[in-house]
Amino acid sequence: MHDQTAPTTGRPAAAAPLLGVPLAGVPLAGVPLVGAQRGAAGTDDRPGITERLGYLEAATRRINGSLDLRTTLRDLGRALVPALADAAVVHLRDPLPSMERDPGLPSALKLHHGQGTRLGRRARLCRPVPDGAVAALLAGAAPYGPAVLGMPSEERLRPLLTELYGARTLGRLAAGTAVLGLPLRGRKAALGLLLLIRRPGKAGAARFDPADTAMARHLATQAGLAVDTALRYAREFATARELQRRMLPAHLPQPHGVRLAHRYLPGERGAQVGGDWYDSVELPGNRVALIVGDVMGHSLTSAAVMGQLRTSAQTLAGLDLPPHEVLYHLDEQAQHLGAEQHLATCVYAVYDPIANRVVLANAGHVPPVLIGPDGRAELLELPAGAPIGVGGVDFESVELPAPPGSALLLFTDGLVESRRRSLSTGLEQLRGRLASVHRHSPEHVCQEALRVLPPGERADDIALLAAAFDGIPAEDVSYWYLQPRHETPGRARRLAAHALRRWGLEELSESTELMVSELVTNAIRHATRPVTLRLVRTSRLRCEVGDDSPALPRARRAGPEDEHGRGLQIVARCADDWGATRLGAGKVVWFEQRLPAGGAG
Numbered sequence: 001m002h003d004q005t006a007p008t009t010g011r012p013a014a015a016a017p018l019l020g021v022p023l024a025g026v027p028l029a030g031v032p033l034v035g036a037q038r039g040a041a042g043t044d045d046r047p048g049i050t051e052r053l054g055y056l057e058a059a060t061r062r063i064n065g066s067l068d069l070r071t072t073l074r075d076l077g078r079a080l081v082p083a084l085a086d087a088a089v090v091h092l093r094d095p096l097p098s099m100e101r102d103p104g105l106p107s108a109l110k111l112h113h114g115q116g117t118r119l120g121r122r123a124r125l126c127r128p129v130p131d132g133a134v135a136a137l138l139a140g141a142a143p144y145g146p147a148v149l150g151m152p153s154e155e156r157l158r159p160l161l162t163e164l165y166g167a168r169t170l171g172r173l174a175a176g177t178a179v180l181g182l183p184l185r186g187r188k189a190a191l192g193l194l195l196l197i198r199r200p201g202k203a204g205a206a207r208f209d210p211a212d213t214a215m216a217r218h219l220a221t222q223a224g225l226a227v228d229t230a231l232r233y234a235r236e237f238a239t240a241r242e243l244q245r246r247m248l249p250a251h252l253p254q255p256h257g258v259r260l261a262h263r264y265l266p267g268e269r270g271a272q273v274g275g276d277w278y279d280s281v282e283l284p285g286n287r288v289a290l291i292v293g294d295v296m297g298h299s300l301t302s303a304a305v306m307g308q309l310r311t312s313a314q315t316l317a318g319l320d321l322p323p324h325e326v327l328y329h330l331d332e333q334a335q336h337l338g339a340e341q342h343l344a345t346c347v348y349a350v351y352d353p354i355a356n357r358v359v360l361a362n363a364g365h366v367p368p369v370l371i372g373p374d375g376r377a378e379l380l381e382l383p384a385g386a387p388i389g390v391g392g393v394d395f396e397s398v399e400l401p402a403p404p405g406s407a408l409l410l411f412t413d414g415l416v417e418s419r420r421r422s423l424s425t426g427l428e429q430l431r432g433r434l435a436s437v438h439r440h441s442p443e444h445v446c447q448e449a450l451r452v453l454p455p456g457e458r459a460d461d462i463a464l465l466a467a468a469f470d471g472i473p474a475e476d477v478s479y480w481y482l483q484p485r486h487e488t489p490g491r492a493r494r495l496a497a498h499a500l501r502r503w504g505l506e507e508l509s510e511s512t513e514l515m516v517s518e519l520v521t522n523a524i525r526h527a528t529r530p531v532t533l534r535l536v537r538t539s540r541l542r543c544e545v546g547d548d549s550p551a552l553p554r555a556r557r558a559g560p561e562d563e564h565g566r567g568l569q570i571v572a573r574c575a576d577d578w579g580a581t582r583l584g585a586g587k588v589v590w591f592e593q594r595l596p597a598g599g600a601g
Contacts, residue, residue, distance in 0.1 A: 055083060056215060060222050069096075069112075069230040076194075076223050077115025084216060085196040086206075087117035090184070090223075091164070092192035094125060096231055103189055105138055109164075117197060119165065119173075126164050133159035138190040143182045143217060146208035150175030157181075164195075176200030180208050182220035186228030194220050240300045241266060244274075247307040252280045252465075255288045256538035257353025257472040261442030263450065263464040267298070267414070274298050274461035275306035275344065276412045281317040284544060284581045284588040286353055286472060286536055289317040292410035292465050293346035294365065296387070305342045309334065309388065313348070320583045323348040323361035324395040327388065331363070334389040343387040347410050351402060353472045354536070358402040361395050363388050366413045366427065369434055371445070373405030377435040379427055404471035407440040409449060414460030421454065442466035476503075476537040484524035484531055484547075492520040492533050496543070499535050507596045508541060511574045516543060518567035519589050523547040532588075540576070541593045548586040 059079040066072050073090055080088040090113040093106030109126040128134040137144045137160065147157035149170065157179050161169050173179075178198040184191045196216055198206035208216070245264075252260045262278050275295025282288055291313055295306045312333045316326045326348050334344065345365035351358045360368065360380065364387035367379045380400070386393040402408070416426025429452045437448050445466040453462075478499040482488045493513040500509050516533065523531045526549035536542045553568055571578050575591035 052211065052215060056218060059083070059219055063219065063222050064226050064229075067230055067233040069227065069234060072223075072226050072230045073113040076219075076226070077113055080196065080216075080219065081116045084212065084219070085116075085180075086199045087119065087197040088115045089113070089117060089119055089195040089197070090192060091126065091195075092184070092227070093190070097189055097191070098235065105135060105190055106192070109134065109192060112192070119169070119195075119197070129163060132163055134163050134193070137181050137183055137193055140183065143180055143213060143220075146178055146180040146213060148205050148207060149173050149177045149179070151205065174200055176205030178206040178208055180213060180216055182216060184220060184224040184227060186224055186231070189228075191224055191227050191231075194223060240303060243300070244303040244306070247303065247310065248277055249279055253282050253288070255282050255353075256286055256536075256540075257470050258288055258351055259442050259468040259470065260288075260290075261446050261464075261466045263446045263462070265414075265450075265462040267459055267461050274414075275302035275342070276414065276461040276463035277306050277310050278410070278463045278465040279310055279313065280465070281314055283317065283320055283350065284546075284583050284590065285534070286538075286542070288351050288353075288467075290349040290351065290408070290410060290465055290467055291317070291346065292365070292412060292463055293344055293388075294412040294414075294461075294463070295342050295344040297342055298460075302342055305344070309344055309346075313346070317348075318581070320581065322397050323350055323359050324397040327361050327363045327385065327395040328393075331388045331391060331393060331395075335391050343389040345387050345413075347382075349408065349410065351408070351467060351469060353470065354474075354477055356401065356403050356469070356471050357399055358408065358469075359397050359399045361385070361397045363393075363395060366411065366416065366423070368411075369409045369431060370400070370402075371407040371409070371434055371437060371440060373403055373440075375435060375437065377431050377437075379431055402469045402471075404469060405440065407442065407445055407466060407468045409434065409445055409467075410465045411449065412461065412463045414462040415449065415452065415464065418454065418459060426452065440468050442468045472536065472538060478535045480533045481530040482520065482524075482533055484527040484529070486524075488524050488531065489517045489520045492516050495533065496535060500541075503537050505537070505541065505595065508593055511593065512541070512543065515571045515574055515591055516545070518570050519543075519545040519591075522553060522567050523549075523589070526551065537595075539595065541595055542590060543592075544588050544590040546583060546586060546588040550582060550585060550587060552580045552582065552587055553589060 062075045062079045063072065065075055076090065077088050089111065091109040092112045094108045094110035097103045105128065107127060109128065126134065128138065133144065144160055145157055147153040149157070158170060160181055177200060180196040182194045182196070184194055198208065200206050248264060252262055254260060260280055264276070264278070267274060275297065277293050279291040280288060293309060295302045295309065309330065312330055313326065316329050321329070327346060330346065346363045347360065347365045347368055349358055349360040349368070360382055362382040363385045367382060369377055370380055371377045382398055383396040385395045413423065416430050417423040430449060433448055433452050434445065437445060445468070446464050449464060480495055482492060493516055496512050496516045497509050500506060500512060520531060520533065523545050527547035529548045532546040534544045571591050576593050578591035580587055580589045
């Protein structure tokens with residue numbers, strides 16, 4: 001298929017052919033492979049079959065060496081230039097297709113890579129003309145050309161270059177330039193085209209002989225499959241990343257007495273999705289659970305196990321168990337999930353803004369950092385425990401003071417450990433960085449923590465959860481123990497009314513007394529121990545009634561003759577929000593009301 005009018009001399013005489021190179025060690029850069037060379041006696045010094053096969057093996061290995069599209073195209077260019085051509089240009093369909101079905105011939109092509117040339121750098125999208133040269137090349141498995149400018153074969157090349165780059169392009173290419181156009185096909189679709197260019201040398205016009213064309217066709221086939229694989233991987237990677245993103249909370253609750261912020265940074269593009277997660281769960285008594293975990297490994301399975309463990313952790317948090325009990329049951333649950341092949345680390349903390357205390361338990365995770373009101377930062381030396389999934393491990397809770405003005409940072413090891421930095425070094429750098437934080441807002445803590453990351457790509461995911469502890473002043477809380485007696489509802493009404501007068505919230509007295517009476521009446525009907533009543537004033541008024549019966553109340557429609565069953569209907573009608581939560585061996589029923597203007601503490 002080569003141009004019969006082209007001279008037999010091809011690439012410059014200064015370019016030495018590749019001879020005597022072992023099959024498995026063929027270099028692909030800096031050494032031209034093909035092009036006839038003739039010595040003074042007219043002997044043919046072109047590479048033999050062994051050298052060509054060695055080149056094809058090494059080039060194929062390089063072309064298929066990455067799952068990233070940009071890297072694949074870069075390696076393709078380096079495999080072709082200068083070993084097989086002086087320049088290579090790749091055009092791919094735009095937009096890039098879904099690889100699940102054959103989308104037919106592309107409606108547009110976009111330049112994606114150019115090696116050794118500026119050809120087409122300013123070209124717009126090429127929209128193939130039906131029955132035109134580009135469409136013919138995309139539809140056929142045969143190459144387009146080869147052809148040489150300034151030779152009769154140019155007529156085969158002119159329509160293709162004109163359609164791709166415009167009529168002026170032919171004038172910018174020197175006479176004697178050889179061009180070979182090849183289709184790039186995936187498993188189901190035409191993906192684009194590859195142009196190989198050889199410039200004329202001192203001996204005259206360039207050319208692609210039949211052996212060169214055959215090698216180029218083989219490498220174009222490999223390149224099409226490699227691009228197809230990269231597109232499939234990118235789609236699967238995006239799907240997995242979206243799955244992981246959707247399994248993480250988009251928004252965290254913002255309970256009173258604590259401010260929360262979070263960050264999630266995926267690993268480098270070459271890494272698969274990981275299993276890092278963060279979460280926060282509101283608990284009775286204005287408390288909040290803080291969770292950060294990390295499923296070991298990087299795979300779609302790791303992300304799926306992460307989603308299962310996060311759901312289990314939310315359920316266990318809702319039972320209001322101590323942190324070490326949550327980790328124990330989470331470890332048991334992991335055994336049923338079959339997660340022993342994907343061990344996970346986790347830190348679980350519960351902050352009480354009224355008591356100004358935090359209780360933590362650790363399952364093989366990196367230690368959190370606690371920043372005091374004075375700016376002193378310390379790595380919390382918690383009992384490390386074993387990762388979740390090991391089975392049969394005891395965990396231990398540690399209670400620490402968390403005064404207003406302090407902050408806590410939970411994070412995964414991707415923040416402090418890398419190939420170039422040990423875990424201990426990263427932890428100390430993080431502690432030192434946070435010790436210089438002057439503003440303890442959670443957003444600022446997250447920003448400062450991320451400054452310890454070294455420049456370059458991240459090999460692991462990173463999850464951060466920062467909590468700034470503001471606390472709830474004692475004067476905004478009223479708490480009582482009430483014996484389960486018949487006169488208790490009346491006493492509860494009087495106590496609530498007294499607290500509201502002290503806070504200047506008399507406007508809420510009537511509705512609050514009514515709802516307190518209904519909840520306390522229901523509590524003493526089932527309680528065997530003292531009932532608790534707590535009022536908390538923040539930006540809302542919250543009332544909580546607790547008893548030792550685990551049965552959660554449910555609102556139901558009471559009949560005309562029923563003596564009971566209307567209490568929760570009254571609460572639901574009068575309160576802005578209400579609910580019931582199990583608390584250890586009992587429960588808490590609560591309601592909230594908006595404060596009147598000027599009534600906030």
